[in-house]
Amino acid sequence: MxxxxxxxxxxxxxxxxxxxxxxxxxxxxxxxxxxxxxxxxxxxxxxxxxxxxxxxMPGMVNAHCHMGMSVFRGLAEDVDDRLYRYILPLERKFVTPEMVRIGSALAALELIEAGVTTVADMYYFETEVGRVAAQAGLRAIVGQTLADFGPPDHRDFDAGFARVEQLVGEFGGHTLVTPSIAPHAPYSTGRAVMARVAAWSDAHPDVPVQMHLAESTLEVTWARDTHGQTSVAVTRDAGLLKPNLICAHCLQLDDADITMMSEQQVCVATNPRSNGKAGRGIAPVEALRNAGLPVGIGSDGAMSGNTLDLFSQ
Ligand SMILES: [Zn+2]
The missing domain is CATH 2.30.40.10 (Urease, subunit C, domain 1)
Incomplete structure (x- = not known):
């Protein structure tokens, strides 16, 4: 034909x-x-x-998204500390496989309508996201999140890793859907778990890793008080800075952080609307690109950036 x-x-x-x-x-x-x-x-x-x-034109790539969060769009606008006061409690109460399936299907429509044909997603019950993407004909990297703040789909990290294994078992070798492991952030996993993810990743080189990195001053404070380092340095020492890591946000970086990231050839996803809405600042995209790092544009979840449209970023 x-x-x-x-x-x-x-x-x-x-x-x-x-x-x-x-x-x-x-x-x-x-x-x-x-x-x-x-x-x-x-x-x-x-x-x-x-x-x-x-x-x-070629289909676009949304480099950082939480598709399931589409059903939370418009909630908790214009408030401080949205993550701990609103997002995490909402997720504990309402995130189920069915909710992820519905939110991801809505997101798939919005992404495709806006010219996106590939999305890097990280959320919970991620096998549901993979199934939605496959049904929609969307190319997707689907990352099972690991976190210590009482997430809705794993009571501890062993259970989280079991979900990752299940995801890899279902989608390994799939033509459209690539399974991924997604430690939420350095402060919400800790260095020991990041090292465990790094070791798992070394044994599974075809599985990309996704993580929020250097996103907030809270993270800067955590890294300094806990380890006396920047969060990028903590991540490097855990062995997790590597070419198959997609780092989302990357706002709180110093020159040494950018050098470390460049040496390990990580990938960066910048999320301008989400960062702007949260008042977290502007990513040093020019410096990252000058250091040779690939920088993609992401929308973040619809609750954070209000749209999955990349043109509006
Ligand atoms: Zn995010």
């Missing part, structure tokens, strides 16, 4: 960032086989779609 998109403004996002104002795209089966400008080829039997000058 061949499909021809015509009369499209094609943004290739290739090395030269080439774009064709009057362009066309040929798709054979599930593969884009040709892109060009001006007069499109005549292909007998092809389905021709006139795009009326609309933009055709």
């Amino acid at each position: 061949t499909t021809l998109l015509t009369n499209a403004w094609v943004l290739t996002i290739d090395e030269a960032m080439a774009q064709y104002r009057k362009g066309w795209v040929r798709i054979d089966g599930a593969t884009i086989t040709a892109v060009g400008s001006a007069t499109p080829p005549v292909i007998s039997g092809a389905e021709v779609v006139d795009c009326n000058g609309d933009i055709v």
